[in-house]
Amino acid sequence: MTQELLYWQALNRALDAEMAADESVFILGEDVGLYGGSYRVTEGLYAKYGEARVRDTPISENSFTGLGVGAALVGMRPVVEIMTINFAMLALDSIVNGAAKIPFMSGGQFPMPLVIRVPGGIARQLAAQHAQRLESMFMNVPGLRVAVPATPQDAYWQLRQAIASDEPVVLLEHEVLYFTKGPVDPMAEPPPIHQAAIRRSGKDLTLIGYSRSALQVQEAAVELAKEGIEAEAIDLRSLNPIDWQTLIDSVNKTHRALIVEEDCRHAGAGAEIAASLAERCFFSLDAPVQRVAGLDLPTPYNGALEAASIPRVADIVAAARALIGAKEKAAA
Amino acid sequence: MEREMMHRLLRDMLLSRVFEERAAEEYQKGNIVGFLHLYPGEEAVAAGVINAAGPADYIVSTYREHAHALVRGVPARAVMAELFGRATGMSGGMGGSMHMFDRQRRFMGGYGIVGETYPIAIGIGYAVMLRALPETVICFFGDGAVPQGTFHESLNMAALWRLPVLFVCENNHYAIGTEIHRHSAVPEVYKRAAAYNIPAEKVDGMDVLKVYAATRHALDRIRRAGGPQFLEFETYRYRGHSMADPGAYRPPVEVKAFQAIDPLTVGARAIEFRYPTAAELAEVGPDNIGRLTEHMISAGHLEEAEIAQLRKDVEAEVEDAVQFSLASPQPTMDDAWRHLHCNRHHEQLLTA
């Protein structure tokens, strides 16, 4: 039965469903229990499942994430919440050297059914150490899956799929999406966790986004339609692996692509996608693949500067127009 | 202790309290945005510790550092303007509440990552040791930062290499919503230092005179004997963890009990604070600043009229800081790039 839920509620329901169904699922993180989670995602679960399965940890990111790795080795399904992605920097050893490597370096002896949930992105004036995206850092690690839900429906299903998966999954949740609302159907058969979704189809150009920027490209597509430009809006949903087939099919149809990422431009998701599309679609492209991205700048505290450091819908619309213009020039 | 220092402690605590309560108001008005962690209740620690330090000592602080900056002598204007994100702020509007820096005053930053102050402090300490200077480093951290790995790693190195670092734990019993008994197997923080042979002491952090004396002592020992020292100050924050947190997880009796030993009650009694309310403050008995104030009065160092004047001065200073901030320019994107590339010496990689 479909319900309207906030993004955080969808995550909460997903955790509840998995914990009820499987005793090996447990949660740990800072203030996830008694306090109910910084973004309310674990609200109510402490009362329902008790402190051993919803564990409030000390501020010891590397070791409690590593605890998750150890528990996963022996068949538990831990869901580690790292309060924000900024603090995941302290747990990189457990994530990169541990979770991502053990299945491989044990010659496939050990599955790694570990989920690491991390809120991140630019919220509102949280300043340089609390306003980072950093997804490219995780994308670059073989052995990790990186899921980036943009809607409550995807948040619900991708979290459930992540918990059920035997691979380590980093679920990147955007802080400004927690209080967005959308339908969640807990019965609908979900697409695979990594499959991209075409949110709007069009023939003139392909707009590619993920997480918050997946919503922005849809808004931009609506704006562009008013000018007679039919943009195809794709929500990647996963950054590792990337659903190349959906992107290639779209670009072969539209002949131009624009990637939108909130993360810094340098060596980001957009760079990976642009390079791969250039390799695979060179002869069907009418113009170089373009990027709209965050500035290569630590996030300034000042509100106006912060806003100017990340993509806005108007920037996407302008870049799309320029890309169409480039095509028309080429045809003339 | 000399009269002058007592006056200074009283003034610093009062300024810190009035400043923070005003910051809360400005946050509600939308002039300050983002995370704002306030200090009311803990003033005796900043005032006692930092006043015991000399101008050549370094301060490394956390995200709850406005009062540390004020006590260190940073003008209220520069602290408030940073909260407002203005170009005239301590960090040019780039850092905000959690990232205040003042190179000249050796205020080496407010850091937002819990447990980040230790390695930075021992690094500064290492440099001081190499240069054989009579300087020390004061490293602030909360009770919640003690379980972080960097605590153990850094204390070990500080002891091993006899670094001139004073570790100062502001133990307010909470890491956001998690009470210390739920985050630490050994809740007596000072005992943890024993694992690294660092002399440590637990001190009543609601009593500014004790804080000051203990810090003087510890800094003397560092300068005389070398090697780190460790102080745990027991204190309490009256507000939630940040403006985003009402602090609802704390039993009201506990909040009340600590308000009863408010380091500021007497000095501040006529001021309208939103939290705790004037009525609540009136209810509680004599407290630490109360004790300080009474001590000063009975020793002939302070008159009732002086308290009133002090209060007026401090309020005027904070009001001036707000007006200054409102009138200050916003930083530009050019400023932002300049700060990022401040060490690049105009290097050009791409010619347009």
Ligand SMILES: Cc1ncc(C[n+]2csc(CCOP(=O)(O)OP(=O)(O)O)c2C)c(N)n1
């Ligand atoms: C590495 C890291 N993990 C988590 C956080 C989120 N966080 C900010 S403050 C805080 C509690 C810290 O408590 P404590 O050290 O006692 O300082 P207090 O806030 O009480 O002054 C937490 C969990 C963080 N900033 N950095």
Ligand SMILES: [Mg+2]
């Ligand atoms: Mg604390």
